[in-house]
Amino acid sequence: MNFFELLWALRDGLIISVEIFFLTLALSLPLGLLICLGRMSKIKPIAWFFKLYISVMRGTPLMLQLFVVYFLPYYLFSVKLKYMGDNWLFTAVIAGFALNYAAYFAEIYRGGISSVPEGQYEAAKVLGISRSKTFFIIILPQVFKRVLPAVTNEIITLVKDTSLAFAIGLIEMFTRAKQLASKEVSMLPYAAAALIYYLFNLAVAGVMSFIEKKMNRYRIK
Amino acid sequence: MAYLEIKDFTKSFGENQVLKGIDFTLEKGEVLSIIGSSGSGKTTLLRCVNFLEKPDFGSMTVDGETLIGDGIKDTERTLRQKRLNFGLVFQSFNLFPHFTVIKNVTLAPELLLKENYAAFCKTERSKSARKEYLAAKRTEIHETGKELLAKVGLSEKAESYPWQLSGGQQQRVAIARALAMRPKVLCFDEPTSALDPELTGEVLKVIRSLKGDGRTMIIVTHEMEFAKNVSDKIIYLADGKIEDCGTPEEIFGGARSEKLNAFLASVNDKGEA
Numbered sequence: 001m002n003f004f005e006l007l008w009a010l011r012d013g014l015i016i017s018v019e020i021f022f023l024t025l026a027l028s029l030p031l032g033l034l035i036c037l038g039r040m041s042k043i044k045p046i047a048w049f050f051k052l053y054i055s056v057m058r059g060t061p062l063m064l065q066l067f068v069v070y071f072l073p074y075y076l077f078s079v080k081l082k083y084m085g086d087n088w089l090f091t092a093v094i095a096g097f098a099l100n101y102a103a104y105f106a107e108i109y110r111g112g113i114s115s116v117p118e119g120q121y122e123a124a125k126v127l128g129i130s131r132s133k134t135f136f137i138i139i140l141p142q143v144f145k146r147v148l149p150a151v152t153n154e155i156i157t158l159v160k161d162t163s164l165a166f167a168i169g170l171i172e173m174f175t176r177a178k179q180l181a182s183k184e185v186s187m188l189p190y191a192a193a194a195l196i197y198y199l200f201n202l203a204v205a206g207v208m209s210f211i212e213k214k215m216n217r218y219r220i221k
Numbered sequence: 222m223a224y225l226e227i228k229d230f231t232k233s234f235g236e237n238q239v240l241k242g243i244d245f246t247l248e249k250g251e252v253l254s255i256i257g258s259s260g261s262g263k264t265t266l267l268r269c270v271n272f273l274e275k276p277d278f279g280s281m282t283v284d285g286e287t288l289i290g291d292g293i294k295d296t297e298r299t300l301r302q303k304r305l306n307f308g309l310v311f312q313s314f315n316l317f318p319h320f321t322v323i324k325n326v327t328l329a330p331e332l333l334l335k336e337n338y339a340a341f342c343k344t345e346r347s348k349s350a351r352k353e354y355l356a357a358k359r360t361e362i363h364e365t366g367k368e369l370l371a372k373v374g375l376s377e378k379a380e381s382y383p384w385q386l387s388g389g390q391q392q393r394v395a396i397a398r399a400l401a402m403r404p405k406v407l408c409f410d411e412p413t414s415a416l417d418p419e420l421t422g423e424v425l426k427v428i429r430s431l432k433g434d435g436r437t438m439i440i441v442t443h444e445m446e447f448a449k450n451v452s453d454k455i456i457y458l459a460d461g462k463i464e465d466c467g468t469p470e471e472i473f474g475g476a477r478s479e480k481l482n483a484f485l486a487s488v489n490d491k492g493e494a
Contacts, residue, residue, distance in 0.1 A: 145319070
């Protein structure tokens with residue numbers, strides 16, 4: 001197979017990788033916000049729980065977390081994995097990724113929220129704006145602008161991290177490249193995969209810088 | 222009964238007693254200036270009046286309604302309603318950076334309209350009447366916003382973002398924003414302290430014009446000349462107590478108390494330096 005045929009042969013894997021990427025983002029970005037709010041809760045036990053959660057999720061390898069999620073039904077409820085359905089592998093990968101990335105996003109949001117000056121809350125207060133509206137209309141948009149560079153970093157890491165799904169046997173692009181490499185006895189499939197990952201991230205970086213530019217119409221102190 | 226009546230405001234932060242029983246009254250249309258050195262409790266007093274701090278003790282009545290007093294418990298909702306008796310202009314402006322100037326002014330009235338609209342819909346069943354109500358109120362809010370910007374001399378900046386304005390302009394927007402909620406009493410917390418000297422004039426001019434409109438105002442300030450000119454009444458606060466209180470002539474006429482004279486002299490020194 002020449003290089004272009006290899007790129008074509010990787011397409012099935014790429015689709016899986018792209019699915020992992022988008023589903024993880026769609027779940028972990030909002031979940032991260034909830035975890036962040038839990039972490040910042042005034043109710044101490046809730047704050048402690050989420051602090052522990054974040055600490056464990058960031059302190060252990062994602063690969064290992066994927067194992068835990070995948071085998072959880074068996075160890076928790078003694079359900080044999082073959083009864084979990086055909087999609088369980090994919091579901092477990094998405095759940096593992098989302099839970100892990102949400103922890104990182106939560107910490108990024110937390111930094112963003114605490115960097116919004118107290119004066120913004122007070123200005124909203126004296127104007128009679130309710131607490132929830134203050135958060136969603138006044139604070140959150142400023143938080144998004146503040147955290148965008150850090151979130152971009154995480155998203156780019158996520159593109160590459162999708163390859164970790166091979167750990168529990170999901171055939172995404174990297175796994176596919178490995179199969180092709182052993183079949184062809186060549187390193188070329190890896191080069192093809194590397195090129196695709198790179199182009200993928202180039203697109204991600206392009207989209208993120210577009211969003212950043214859109215947000216540049218206003219500035220924050 | 223006076224328009225605004227404050228009795229025995231007391232406030233401590235931990236061991237530190239910041240307000241030690243403050244009493245004063247203000248009539249409708251009067252301007253009160255609060256002067257005093259840093260740490261005298263001026264800002265805390267103003268924050269208590271605006272419900273940003275809860276006084277440990279004391280009562281407050283505005284326009285015949287007791288807002289703070291014995292046995293009055295507030296929910297977040299009642300607190301929000303009570304706050305609207307007052308407007309507050311901050312030292313550091315605190316404009317919302319992600320909204321245009323006009324949106325900064327109209328945001329709070331629009332949000333309030335949404336709440337009122339929900340209540341309106343409970344009694345009004347007709348869709349066209351609802352629509353009309355909303356459209357009329359929205360236009361009204363927008364028109365008022367534009368008028369207020371004209372009032373502070375910033376009509377042409379309506380579509381700008383705060384970062385595109387000078388400090389003085391931002392502070393004038395903040396004044397328009399506070400006025401948009403139609404407060405009974407407008408408060409200023411050192412409105413010119415964060416400004417370059419050449420920009421204080423434009424802000425003070427706006428405040429002076431508000432006095433001309435008969436606004437009731439409380440101004441915490443370090444601008445003695447301004448306080449002298451604009452106030453009907455001046456309170457000199459020292460160490461959490463009202464050390465002296467009187468008309469500008471009385472306060473600046475000299476020979477009141479050692480403390481006040483020393484304070485005024487120190488302020489003058491800074492002014493000349």
